[in-house]
Amino acid sequence: MIVLVCVEPQSPSQASRAALRLACNLGEKADVVVVSAGGAADSASFQLARQTGTVRRIVHLDDPTFDKADYFTLGMILAEAARHLGAHVVFTGEHSDGEGQGMVPAALAHHLRAPLFARVADVHLPDTGDEVLRLTVRSSGRLCKVVSPLPAVLAIPPAWVADRPQTGAGKSSPAVETLTLAQLAIDASRLVPRPDLLGTLVPKATQIVQYKSFDEAAHILLRGK
Amino acid sequence: MASIVAYIELREGAVTRPSRFVVAEARRIADAAGATVFALLMVGPLAQVEMDKLASEISAAGADRILCSSADTLDGPALDVTHGSLLAQVAEHLRPLLFLFPAGGTAVHLGPPLAVRIGAAFMANASLDVHAEDRTPEPPSQRVLISRWRAARDGQRRIDVGDLERPVVASLASGPFPPPAGEPYAEVEMVPCPDVKFPDARVVDSVVDLAADLELCQAMVWSGKPTAAASAALRAELPSGTWLVTADEAVSPALRVAAPRNLVVLPSPAFAPTAILPPMAPGAAVTRVGSGATTVAGPSELVGETGSDDANLAEFAAALRRARDSKAAP
Secondary structure, rough: OOEEEOOHHHHHHHHHHHHHHHHOOOOOOEEEEEEEOOOOOOHHHHHHHHOOEEEEEEEEEOOOHHHHHHHHHHHHHHHHHHHHHHHEEEEOOOOOOOOOOOOOHHHHHHOOOEEEOOOEEEEEEOOOOOOEEEEEEEOEEEEEEEEEEOOOEEEEOOOOOOOOOEEEEEOOOOOOOEEEEOOOOOOOOOOOHHHHHHHEEEEEEOOOEEEEEEHHHHHHHOOOO | OOOEEEEEEOOOOOOOOHHHHHHHHHHHHHHHOOOOOEEEEEOOOHHHHHHHHHHHHHHHHOOOEEEEEEEEEOOOOHHHHHHHHHHHHHHHHHOEEEEEEOOOHHHHHHHHHHHHHHHOEEEEEEEEEEEEEEOOOOOOOEEEEEEOOOOOOOEEEEEOOOOOOOOOOEEEOOOOOEEEEEEEEEEEEEEEOOOOOOOEEEEEEEEOOOOOOHHOEEEEOOOOOOOOOHHHHOOOOOOOEEEEEOOHHHHHHHHOOOEOOOEOOOOOOOHHHHHOOOOOOOOEEEEOOOEEEOOOOOEEEEEEOOOOHHHHHHHHHHHHHHHHHHHHHH
């Protein structure tokens, strides 16, 4: 079963690292393929994938248009890549460490026409012949056991744990393969960036952290009630 | 007239505090800029008396109209596969300026897919603001601004809702809400629930997530590793909606979706939580508390804090009592 893990092009976010960890812990049933759109072929994301012994393939989607692509376009491209690679389950980080809005997984699922699950805590791949994915998600104050048809897109939240690269003793690191938009049958000239989706960037004007005494902090807390 | 939709989250049948805040914020913006506030309630099969009770509470919080959809598929936690189609249907029908979700994780499931379906911008953990602007030769107008921190906390993204030629889907922080001010009972309109897109995707079982109440908190107090007795003593002094989080609880997944307006970090000899701040909206503040009774001017004065976690909790509990007493004094 092909498990596609999408990671950011430059360096993987905390959530993408968690997604990769979860995918690589699925066991022998999972053929883990790591994909990233844009960036360099020797980026930190690909280096992490190469250090992770259970990764079978690493795919670099390479096109200059990715530098200006909005999340809607990026989701569409990753969806086409998922189709091209025959992914049964797509793992993504829930959000990046940059903008952090969690839009790419949603756009990916939309274009792949696949169900999307966020706040995923646990995943069990189906047994042979069983086409139903079983997972645990957090929602509305409950831990929910969910079943889903395949393919499915899973957005994995970041975890506050350090990376433990699975060095995969005896396994050689896969080479980075390159896939172009033409191979995905996408016409790059028709990709129109939509910068208004993010809004205007206002530089950091105020410090988010203030330093106070016990009494001052108590007043702040009570005023906020 | 323009509309604002406020999604109402229910937990164990009750409206959450962040949902009350979302309705109050929608009311504030609607009053300033001129808009109708729709509260959206999505529930499983529900007795009329229960629905009336919820509707009364929501309308008193500030909603003009209540849209309610009741169906078996909605009788469970909010997931895109169960709730997404209905959200998109409502958004397509009303074409609101703003579609607001409360803090607590619901927006993580429902916000981005809704924004993608209706071509909206999405702002997680956002703040709303209204200000008058003269755009001569146009008449002066009230502008609705929505802003959020980038996850990297290196700047804020801001959208003038009136200038954007698309709706904005947003989640707000968990903040204080005023006492009930709206009409005691607003009009309730039942909305049919469309077929779900993936009928084979469903919740087969669920249990209460014991750590999830933290997701709804309005303020957090962070400590190191105090004893259970010291924690209990401080918790007894904390205002409602405020949670004490100890170092052992700092890795809880609930922290990732909580969006408190206030975060107070108590000094600790063994715990430096600054690397794992929960999401915060613009206007929210992190207050680091220093030892001693005087104002701490900067991080250098926090170096060498030696008080034990229990002593620091006790000192903060005493400070809360003093603050309450001073407020109560004539």
